[in-house]
Amino acid sequence: MKGLILAGGFATRLRPLSCSKPKLLFPIVGVPLIDVMLDWMKPAGVTEVILAVNHLADRMRKEIGEKRRGLDVLYSIEPEPLGTGGPLRLAKNLLGSDEPFLVINGDIVSNLDLRKIVKAHEDNDHIEATIALVEVPDPSHYGLVRMDKDRRIKQFDEKTKNVDGSGVVNAGVYILSPEVLEKIPSSGMVSIERQVFPKLAKDNLMQGWEHRGGYWYDVGKIPDYVRVNRELLEQSDATNRAGKEGPTYVGRGSVIEQSAQIGAYSILSDKVTVKSGSRIRDSIVFEETLVEEKCQIEGAIVGERVRLGTGVRLGPGSLVAGEISIPAGRTFGENSVVLNA
Numbered sequence: 001m002k003g004l005i006l007a008g009g010f011a012t013r014l015r016p017l018s019c020s021k022p023k024l025l026f027p028i029v030g031v032p033l034i035d036v037m038l039d040w041m042k043p044a045g046v047t048e049v050i051l052a053v054n055h056l057a058d059r060m061r062k063e064i065g066e067k068r069r070g071l072d073v074l075y076s077i078e079p080e081p082l083g084t085g086g087p088l089r090l091a092k093n094l095l096g097s098d099e100p101f102l103v104i105n106g107d108i109v110s111n112l113d114l115r116k117i118v119k120a121h122e123d124n125d126h127i128e129a130t131i132a133l134v135e136v137p138d139p140s141h142y143g144l145v146r147m148d149k150d151r152r153i154k155q156f157d158e159k160t161k162n163v164d165g166s167g168v169v170n171a172g173v174y175i176l177s178p179e180v181l182e183k184i185p186s187s188g189m190v191s192i193e194r195q196v197f198p199k200l201a202k203d204n205l206m207q208g209w210e211h212r213g214g215y216w217y218d219v220g221k222i223p224d225y226v227r228v229n230r231e232l233l234e235q236s237d238a239t240n241r242a243g244k245e246g247p248t249y250v251g252r253g254s255v256i257e258q259s260a261q262i263g264a265y266s267i268l269s270d271k272v273t274v275k276s277g278s279r280i281r282d283s284i285v286f287e288e289t290l291v292e293e294k295c296q297i298e299g300a301i302v303g304e305r306v307r308l309g310t311g312v313r314l315g316p317g318s319l320v321a322g323e324i325s326i327p328a329g330r331t332f333g334e335n336s337v338v339l340n341a
């Protein structure tokens, strides 16, 4: 089966970290999101994945390559962003017209069993779209779904304010039959959620499959990105539980000098260096970043290939953009956004 990951857009809700790094390369407990997603898709019989991209496309191509985690990776590059439906139309020839394919929003981390939605789709000839659903406390940020007892979707409302309490929403994971491609308007930006799904629902061509009991995250916003790292860190085997207060993760090739302290809920990607006297707590540090001596980092996210000069302090909620250098002695208070220094 073919898979397509929607990985375009500007990821504005992950700025400034997303200015230099595509969302698909953000580390999830030290592992790039693309690898987490490919490992999830593979057991469902996906052999080839199309990445629908625009912003930072060259970078993705270079860093992700054409073969990854045993899957073939193809690129469908949009000169201009085409929304969530337009990219499917653009990739039509790559997707083919013979069999259903899997589409996933490029910011979903979940253990929902993709084989089950594939099967639910195969079992029902009268359906053109099977979408995974999850229950969330506040559906207004998502695509709210109303279903009948046979799991047919009767109504699809993207980002509706007209809702009170929890609800079952689109999880951003679909099996689509090729017929759906013919229903995507033929030019410009198309929102599949606003322009295609409501019609499919009205025509009785869409069903839902609810994911219960496992985990599901949309990591497209900073607080959710922090949460997925924290919660998966707690469950991961690769973490160090030696600390009393909570787990930590240190990636391959990272060097922690002897008197540096890596406190609870710190996640360091590969090849991070932390020099003596520095303290890191409750923070995420992307790959190849250098923390010089006597820095204090708490509750922060530091991008890739950053150099924090001696004695730099980062307060809770701080975000440091990738590939910058912060001079020695600088202090940043709560919720600072550091783009250059």
Ligand code: GDD
Pocket: 006, 007, 008, 009, 052, 053, 054, 078, 080, 081, 082, 083, 084, 087, 105, 106, 107, 141, 142, 143, 144, 158, 169, 170, 171, 172, 193, 218, 220
């Ligand atoms: N190729 C391409 N081109 N991809 C895009 C574009 C574009 O122009 N715009 C957005 N995307 C990608 C994003 O990178 C993301 O992976 C995916 O499409 C969905 O866009 P988001 O911006 O993350 O949407 P959302 O999270 O607000 O809502 C969507 O996901 C929810 C589940 O998390 C909708 O599908 C909701 O219905 C759903 O509930």
Ligand code: MG
Pocket: 105, 107, 218, 219, 220
């Ligand atoms: Mg999203």
